[in-house]
Amino acid sequence: MSSINLKKVVKFYGKTEVVHGIDLDIDHNEFVVLVGPSGCGKSTTLRMIAGLEEISDGEISIDDTIVNELPPRKRNISMVFQNYALYPHMSVRENLGFGLKIAKQPEAVVKQRVSEAADILGLSELMDRTPAELSGGQRQRVAMGRAIVRHPQAFLFDEPLSNLDAKLRVQMRTEIKKLHQKVATTVVYVTHDQVEAMTLADRIVVMKDGYIEQVGTPMQVFNHPKNTFVASFIGSPPMNQLPARIEGQTVVFDDGTKLPVPGHLADKVREGQQVIFGIRPDDMTPEGHGIQETGQSTILELKVDLAELLGTETLIYTSLAGQEIQGKMFDPRDVSPGEVLKFRVSLDKAHLFDAATQQSVSVG
Amino acid sequence: MNRRLKSRIGKTALWIATFLLMLVICIPGLWVVLSAFRPNSEILAKPAIWIPRDLTLDNFAQIFGFGQEQVAIPVLSYFTNSMVIALTSTAIAVLIGMSGGYAFARFRFLGKNSLFLGLMLSRAVPGIALSLPVFMIWSKLGLIDTKMGIIIVYVAINVPFTIWLIDGFFRQIPKEMNESAQVDGCTRWQAFWKIEFPLARSGIASAGVFAFLTSWNEYALVSQLSRSTDSKTLPVGLMDFTSQFTINWAGMCAMAFIIIVPALILTFLVQKHLIAGLTFGGVKG
Numbered sequence: 001m002s003s004i005n006l007k008k009v010v011k012f013y014g015k016t017e018v019v020h021g022i023d024l025d026i027d028h029n030e031f032v033v034l035v036g037p038s039g040c041g042k043s044t045t046l047r048m049i050a051g052l053e054e055i056s057d058g059e060i061s062i063d064d065t066i067v068n069e070l071p072p073r074k075r076n077i078s079m080v081f082q083n084y085a086l087y088p089h090m091s092v093r094e095n096l097g098f099g100l101k102i103a104k105q106p107e108a109v110v111k112q113r114v115s116e117a118a119d120i121l122g123l124s125e126l127m128d129r130t131p132a133e134l135s136g137g138q139r140q141r142v143a144m145g146r147a148i149v150r151h152p153q154a155f156l157f158d159e160p161l162s163n164l165d166a167k168l169r170v171q172m173r174t175e176i177k178k179l180h181q182k183v184a185t186t187v188v189y190v191t192h193d194q195v196e197a198m199t200l201a202d203r204i205v206v207m208k209d210g211y212i213e214q215v216g217t218p219m220q221v222f223n224h225p226k227n228t229f230v231a232s233f234i235g236s237p238p239m240n241q242l243p244a245r246i247e248g249q250t251v252v253f254d255d256g257t258k259l260p261v262p263g264h265l266a267d268k269v270r271e272g273q274q275v276i277f278g279i280r281p282d283d284m285t286p287e288g289h290g291i292q293e294t295g296q297s298t299i300l301e302l303k304v305d306l307a308e309l310l311g312t313e314t315l316i317y318t319s320l321a322g323q324e325i326q327g328k329m330f331d332p333r334d335v336s337p338g339e340v341l342k343f344r345v346s347l348d349k350a351h352l353f354d355a356a357t358q359q360s361v362s363v364g
Numbered sequence: 365m366n367r368r369l370k371s372r373i374g375k376t377a378l379w380i381a382t383f384l385l386m387l388v389i390c391i392p393g394l395w396v397v398l399s400a401f402r403p404n405s406e407i408l409a410k411p412a413i414w415i416p417r418d419l420t421l422d423n424f425a426q427i428f429g430f431g432q433e434q435v436a437i438p439v440l441s442y443f444t445n446s447m448v449i450a451l452t453s454t455a456i457a458v459l460i461g462m463s464g465g466y467a468f469a470r471f472r473f474l475g476k477n478s479l480f481l482g483l484m485l486s487r488a489v490p491g492i493a494l495s496l497p498v499f500m501i502w503s504k505l506g507l508i509d510t511k512m513g514i515i516i517v518y519v520a521i522n523v524p525f526t527i528w529l530i531d532g533f534f535r536q537i538p539k540e541m542n543e544s545a546q547v548d549g550c551t552r553w554q555a556f557w558k559i560e561f562p563l564a565r566s567g568i569a570s571a572g573v574f575a576f577l578t579s580w581n582e583y584a585l586v587s588q589l590s591r592s593t594d595s596k597t598l599p600v601g602l603m604d605f606t607s608q609f610t611i612n613w614a615g616m617c618a619m620a621f622i623i624i625v626p627a628l629i630l631t632f633l634v635q636k637h638l639i640a641g642l643t644f645g646g647v648k649g
Contacts, residue, residue: 071551072546073548081543087544089563098545099549102548
């Protein structure tokens with residue numbers, strides 16, 4: 001239970017600056033997910049919090065203590081690694097108890113804490129096995145167990161699920177969430193998977209190229225992306241983004257197609273502004289198969305290029321102004337390529353970004 | 365049926381061929397071992413006596429100075445010298461190899477690649493090519509005919525090899541092991557001793573055994589750097605059995621047997637270690 005604060009944290013590898021002075025405040029018991037494409041500096045940031053990488057400039061404090069110079073063992077944190085890093089020459093029991101033994105805890109305490117952690121994670125049956133004798137999911141659980149036995153101030157997770165198959169990943173994701181609810185502790189979690197970020201986080205930190213692009217709750221980040229990068233990174237399938245121009249009360253695309261300017265953004269744009277029009281596939285559905293006619297919406301007639309049946313919905317690939325875009329058909333019927341569908345576009349949910357700055361027009 | 369017969373014949377032929385080949389390889393060794401336990405008369409008999417009639421431990425008693433007949437060769441000192449030199453040089457080479465191998469596997473530092481290449485290249489130079497310069501320097505430093513002088517040479521021969529081997533073993537251990545241990549509360553040093561060292565143990569042991577065998581069996585250099593019982597090792601001492609007119613084959617073989625046995629035992633150990641390799645379950649991929 002503790003807060004973590006990053007102030008203007010910079011990281012250089014040799015002469016290359018990989019993290020550019022980021023600021024971040026993580027509250028007590030908060031579950032914060034750092035998300036971004038590979039090479040965005042999220043793992044480096046986590047490793048700096050852990051003390052496994054030196055901080056080139058700036059300040060990191062845990063519970064108001066500056067930890068810049070403290071080695072990992074003095075930061076009272078624990079970390080789950082992508083490859084688990086279980087000690088192969090020790091049994092599960094020894095793996096779990098290792099940190100406590102190093103800290104010279106009495107035997108009874110070690111025993112009690114280890115069995116407590118084993119209970120929480122359902123490892124009691126596996127205590128005498130070595131890591132080699134465990135499945136991927138079990139290893140993952142041991143790694144988490146090793147993190148919780150020490151009752152640390154914060155948990156750090158570095159892409160803990162990326163070595164698991166898809167089904168197990170979903171299952172472990174839920175377990176991590178439950179674990180956080182059971183042992184209320186500050187969590188910093190790194191992933192490149194935006195679904196993990198959305199499902200787990202209290203707050204998401206979207207990073208790119210060593211900068212923080214946006215910090216917010218999953219809802220905020222999803223509904224109000226600050227820029228085109230966040231808009232395309234969060235949400236699957238990604239938001240459709242089309243270059244356009246503001247003319248009077250309309251958004252005009254490159255091929256001359258016109259849509260009304262979304263009402264909630266009308267006073268945020270100026271005449272002649274080059275913009276990027278963003279709409280999520282979920283907010284662009286064939287008539288009668290999704291969006292009801294409430295709020296501001298408009299109709300676009302588009303030809304189907306490809307339809308992907310997903311079960312409860314069908315993903316429809318079409319194009320507008322020469323660019324491929326996607327819509328969703330809920331409660332689907334059979335659709336064949338070439339068919340022209342009337343899409344209802346929910347303008348209430350549309351986004352506009354300035355073409356030059358890539359920033360959302362609704363941000364300052 | 366026909367095919368089974370054919371494959372059986374093929375297999376049998378293969379076994380016979382293997383047996384013959386191994387016989388050719390093993391006979392000299394076997395002859396040495398047999399001769400170690402036979403009197404000189406039987407060894408020199410013509411035609412050769414293949415199946416020993418008269419097994420005896422006299423040869424060993426002789427060279428170690430027991431029994432009636434004694435040989436004026438200080439085998440015990442040679443044995444002690446060999447042990448001291450081989451064990452000391454191995455211990456030093458393994459210690460340096462461990463620190464060096466760990467550094468090469470884990471740290472980034474200036475000139476790392478060239479240094480490593482340099483070490484490997486030094487392996488390519490045959491030790492004997494350096495014997496003259498070493499001899500001259502050692503004579504200036506007063507290291508000729510000292511155990512210390514020979515130990516230094518053996519350490520120099522072994523270090524590149526131990527570094528290379530141990531580096532490979534440490535490289536196989538993901539660095540997250542060490543990091544995880546550090547997060548778990550270890551100092552870097554503790555993380556090394558409690559996690560990385562035990563995992564690389566078999567590699568370190570192999571390096572040690574190899575280094576020991578090199579030192580134990582080396583002849584060319586030590587034959588020039590040693591003079592007396594102060595530093596002569598077993599392989600050099602073996603030559604003491606050849607005098608101007610006679611060769612004491614029985615004593616020589618007995619001594620050769622003493623040299624072979626530790627080497628043989630250790631070779632089996634190495635084999636076991638190398639085959640066992642490292643089984644990693646803690647890390648996937």
